[in-house]
Amino acid sequence: MTGFESEADAGDADWRPVARTRTYELVIDRVEEQIVSGALKVGDRLPAERDLAKMLGVSRAAVREAFRALEAQGVLRMGVGTGPDSGTTVAALPSQALTRLLRLHVALANFPVADVVRARIMLERESARHAATRARPDDLHRLGELLDEMDSPDCDRARFNDLDTEFHVRIAEAGGNRLVADMTIAIRESMRRPLLAAFDALGDDWHPIAEELRRDHRKTYQALRDGDAKAAEELTEAHIRAFYAHGWAREL
Amino acid sequence: MTGFESEADAGDADWRPVARTRTYELVIDRVEEQIVSGALKVGDRLPAERDLAKMLGVSRAAVREAFRALEAQGVLRMGVGTGPDSGTTVAALPSQALTRLLRLHVALANFPVADVVRARIMLERESARHAATRARPDDLHRLGELLDEMDSPDCDRARFNDLDTEFHVRIAEAGGNRLVADMTIAIRESMRRPLLAAFDALGDDWHPIAEELRRDHRKTYQALRDGDAKAAEELTEAHIRAFYAHGWAREL
DNA sequence: ACCATTGTATGGTCCGACCATAGCGGGGAC
DNA sequence: GTCCCCGCTATGGTCGGACCATACAATGGT
Numbered sequence A, B: 001m002t003g004f005e006s007e008a009d010a011g012d013a014d015w016r017p018v019a020r021t022r023t024y025e026l027v028i029d030r031v032e033e034q035i036v037s038g039a040l041k042v043g044d045r046l047p048a049e050r051d052l053a054k055m056l057g058v059s060r061a062a063v064r065e066a067f068r069a070l071e072a073q074g075v076l077r078m079g080v081g082t083g084p085d086s087g088t089t090v091a092a093l094p095s096q097a098l099t100r101l102l103r104l105h106v107a108l109a110n111f112p113v114a115d116v117v118r119a120r121i122m123l124e125r126e127s128a129r130h131a132a133t134r135a136r137p138d139d140l141h142r143l144g145e146l147l148d149e150m151d152s153p154d155c156d157r158a159r160f161n162d163l164d165t166e167f168h169v170r171i172a173e174a175g176g177n178r179l180v181a182d183m184t185i186a187i188r189e190s191m192r193r194p195l196l197a198a199f200d201a202l203g204d205d206w207h208p209i210a211e212e213l214r215r216d217h218r219k220t221y222q223a224l225r226d227g228d229a230k231a232a233e234e235l236t237e238a239h240i241r242a243f244y245a246h247g248w249a250r251e252l
Numbered sequence C: 001a002c003c004a005t006t007g008t009a010t011g012g013t014c015c016g017a018c019c020a021t022a023g024c025g026g027g028g029a030c
Numbered sequence D: 001g002t003c004c005c006c007g008c009t010a011t012g013g014t015c016g017g018a019c020c021a022t023a024c025a026a027t028g029g030t
Helices: A023-036 A049-056 A060-072 A094-109 A113-134 A137-151 A157-174 A178-190 A192-226 A229-245 B023-036 B049-056 B060-072 B094-109 B113-134 B137-151 B157-174 B178-190 B192-226 B229-245
Strands: A076-079 A087-090 B076-079 B087-090
Touching: A023 A049, A023 A060, A049 A060, A060 A076, A060 B060, A094 A178, A094 B094, A113 A157, A113 A178, A113 A192, A113 A229, A113 B113, A113 B178, A137 A157, A137 A192, A157 A178, A157 A192, A178 A192, A178 B113, A192 A229, B023 B049, B023 B060, B049 B060, B060 B076, B094 B178, B113 B157, B113 B178, B113 B192, B113 B229, B137 B157, B137 B192, B157 B178, B157 B192, B178 B192, B192 B229
Parallel strands: none
Antiparallel strands: A076 A087, B076 B087
């Protein structure tokens, strides 16, 4: 009985079922008001839960649920105690929340690996192209350090994975587009752990592959130093494609 | 359930895990366990709050805060009553949550408009290229309908804005990459309201600009029909650039 | 001047009660 | 026999209060 409605409104009613007035949502609205109006800036403290509850005329539980929802979205940060890091404050790093959500998004929606790969290529090509012309000396310097550390013999798989992640993230940030960088970070970061599991599953086959990745990184690094945007783009895409072509995709 | 860690056993210095003993997070972990293990699929109902609290040996408030956080991330959906749509269930559309978060993200981080424009161009070029070869007949048919409705004289600015949004979203979905499409939707959707405000601020200047947008849409549509990926890409980028070149960017 | 104790403000957790909503089912009117 | 009304029940939503845990601040003794 799909589409059957007892209260037939016969046509143009467009009878919007009055949005539920869940109290905690009203609290969320008030908080967002303060943020968008500029009254609350990043790092500012909100009133204590008990006080705000009193001010808004609602229960503390309602305030807590609102805070919890905002915290889950990375908007707020809650801490106990009385110091400067205590109380509920406007969070400084929403990127982390984006990462968390995107990770869940990927897990729940079960995106095809091919889609994720294409998205990575698209994002990182964009970043690499811009990084080739906009990368600052300290960006390049840090990239060089990362490459050297990845060459180090006492660099195990976990460390290599972290360095590899930072290498790509650094390039994304050097690209100068904060939004694109955040999306890149979110995706790369969301795959850090599954990637590590894939590393471990490789056994001794890991070494030659790691060597290949290092070569790719070196070439990309050189292209960035030369300001060769076209090469940086192409090398990045080839690098990512090769990365998944080794059959690791099955591990994801 | 005794899966509880007692006080530090003053021996090995492995005492890393501390401060993250928040009960509601443990509840979140349990729920995510059930989801990733497959025991809970999209649409499934979770136990009633009171029951789950009893089962996990925590208070109902802890369960509620966990649910609230997961709901804020778009993982769960909570509804009252006794029917099939009642109770707490695993949500089906995390895209909406992504949109919400990205909107807040943009507001809080105050991304430069240029960054958002570049991100749009990157995403929609990708979608357009693939849509040119993968768009299905019903996709094209719907796009045609949207174009016709945008031509209609009784199409006001709000309606035009909605149709324009759907036009771009449709192309993104026709591209076949769910992840890219979701990111496109999130960004386009997050700018729907500010864009509408910009429309209204234009006054009578709106009509010639709308006409230009319609022409752009027609050309893109034709490129998609022809399967001309290159043209679709270029037209999309030119369209978006022109879109913001009219000085609307200042309104954002 | 230094350090331990106490104080205080904050979030974290729990309990128990009641309200609001929405489907379900029994019982009466026809 | 059929149909509608009304109360039942399960569910999330809200509330108030109590107590715990934490971390800094103020105090006071040495």
